[in-house]
Amino acid sequence: xxxSEENYLKTIYHLMAVSDADISTNAIAEKMETKASSVTxxxxxxxxxxxxxxxxxxxxxxxxxxxxxxxxxxxxxxLWETFLVEKLDFSWDEVHDLAEQLEHIKSEKLINKLxxxxxxxxxxxxxxxxxxxxxxxxKIEKQLxxxxxxxxxxxxxxxxxxxxxxxxxxxxxxxxLGSQIEIIEKESFDSSFRIRVETKEITISHKIASNLYxx
Amino acid sequence: xxxSEENYLKTIYHLMAVSDADISTNAIAEKMETKASSVTxxxxxxxxxxxxxxxxxxxxxxxxxxxxxxxxxxxxxxLWETFLVEKLDFSWDEVHDLAEQLEHIKSEKLINKLxxxxxxxxxxxxxxxxxxxxxxxxKIEKQLxxxxxxxxxxxxxxxxxxxxxxxxxxxxxxxxLGSQIEIIEKESFDSSFRIRVETKEITISHKIASNLYxx
DNA sequence: ATATTTTTTTAGTCTAGTCTAAAACAATTT
DNA sequence: AAATTGTTTTAGACTAGACTAAAAAAATAT
Ligand SMILES: [Mn+2]
Ligand SMILES: [Mn+2]
Ligand SMILES: [Mn+2]
Ligand SMILES: [Mn+2]
Numbered sequence: 271x272x273x274s275e276e277n278y279l280k281t282i283y284h285l286m287a288v289s290d291a292d293i294s295t296n297a298i299a300e301k302m303e304t305k306a307s308s309v310t311x312x313x314x315x316x317x318x319x320x321x322x323x324x325x326x327x328x329x330x331x332x333x334x335x336x337x338x339x340x341x342x343x344x345x346x347x348x349l350w351e352t353f354l355v356e357k358l359d360f361s362w363d364e365v366h367d368l369a370e371q372l373e374h375i376k377s378e379k380l381i382n383k384l385x386x387x388x389x390x391x392x393x394x395x396x397x398x399x400x401x402x403x404x405x406x407x408x409k410i411e412k413q414l415x416x417x418x419x420x421x422x423x424x425x426x427x428x429x430x431x432x433x434x435x436x437x438x439x440x441x442x443x444x445x446x447l448g449s450q451i452e453i454i455e456k457e458s459f460d461s462s463f464r465i466r467v468e469t470k471e472i473t474i475s476h477k478i479a480s481n482l483y484x485x
Numbered sequence: 486x487x488x489s490e491e492n493y494l495k496t497i498y499h500l501m502a503v504s505d506a507d508i509s510t511n512a513i514a515e516k517m518e519t520k521a522s523s524v525t526x527x528x529x530x531x532x533x534x535x536x537x538x539x540x541x542x543x544x545x546x547x548x549x550x551x552x553x554x555x556x557x558x559x560x561x562x563x564l565w566e567t568f569l570v571e572k573l574d575f576s577w578d579e580v581h582d583l584a585e586q587l588e589h590i591k592s593e594k595l596i597n598k599l600x601x602x603x604x605x606x607x608x609x610x611x612x613x614x615x616x617x618x619x620x621x622x623x624k625i626e627k628q629l630x631x632x633x634x635x636x637x638x639x640x641x642x643x644x645x646x647x648x649x650x651x652x653x654x655x656x657x658x659x660x661x662l663g664s665q666i667e668i669i670e671k672e673s674f675d676s677s678f679r680i681r682v683e684t685k686e687i688t689i690s691h692k693i694a695s696n697l698y699x700x
Numbered sequence: 701a702t703a704t705t706t707t708t709t710t711a712g713t714c715t716a717g718t719c720t721a722a723a724a725c726a727a728t729t730t
Numbered sequence: 731a732a733a734t735t736g737t738t739t740t741a742g743a744c745t746a747g748a749c750t751a752a753a754a755a756a757a758t759a760t
Contacts, residue, residue, distance in 0.1 A: 376586065384573060
């Protein structure tokens, strides 16, 4: 499988995780910052290889085979991110682009050894689940901070947005995975939140709250 | 720089290490298992980027810029090999092909952090020197076992051939980097060697002897 | 039901990197 | 010095993956 094919599969996988319905050509094009015509070409190729179910004009979905292939790429991505943070001391906002490269290294043996070396982690540095060697994923129940009620207390276990900008903002506010977060007040006017992070009280916007997962 | 450009640079670098004279199109083609016409195309491209000195029909050599670029690829290759053996417990005959992939990961920061993580090693699992971040190489004096005289004793510090077959043969004979080797007898008829590896006496062919570096 | 807009596909072009076959050049032999 | 052989380059073709522009199909508005 080529670099490019792998990227398309991964994109379709991520889009399927949020939509149920078949994935449109345009949705893929937008996410990959490419043109719809390029997507059509690739979908034909992936369909030929039985990695996707594709009917002209009707969108696309992954086959079982495609799903597994996509999961293995996600597995690699998240294990490499974990390696970079845990072993090489990268910060969580630096690792995504590197993992975009490393996820294409072809070797089952390597990734399984890396998995063992890291102690078989179930989540990556952003709180996202790492599929195991057979593709199984342990889902933890979590909800967005923005959907929690006043006075609830929880632990930050993940981020929805994994952009460097957002992660750096969290660093600045000293919000990390594992931080205890309590909702002190919800401001109805602008939907902002007054929260306590461990011992410190801060105000965050709705946009921030809707990108933090709490358990 | 593309994957392919990097591979050409690396090949020219390795050929220059053994030849002094300019490198021929055919030599490159043979080493890369490609066609001479493909090599010519790439040499033009590399010359355009001032990575090689190339004059039609007269062979090619690396510029300073090309040399440094090549060294950085070799650095990555050998650091990744070291990582695979030291940290992930791969054996020395399995790592080359994986390093061929990993050497193309683009990130100075990553490779420097990996270097630190490994304790800034100066040699890879095959005894080959690892260039440092600025391209410097610590050369250790070593000679081929085949060029040593009778009764000399030394330590095996490297292998010339790094093929899996050869390395597995060495494993079978319990010859490893660090093994003490003494030449007991040189058989003039077939140029074979009677040697002592640590405490064990064995016979090896000239071909084996001419692929082992001793200090 | 028809017209308009949006989405998707097709057709054709481009680049990087490869190849084969032919031409040009260099080295070697006679 | 000429002929032969070997090496290198050029010319032209191919593939993967991207693109633009046009055509086709689907969705939406009138
Ligand atoms: Mn990521
Ligand atoms: Mn992640
Ligand atoms: Mn190697
Ligand atoms: Mn090596």
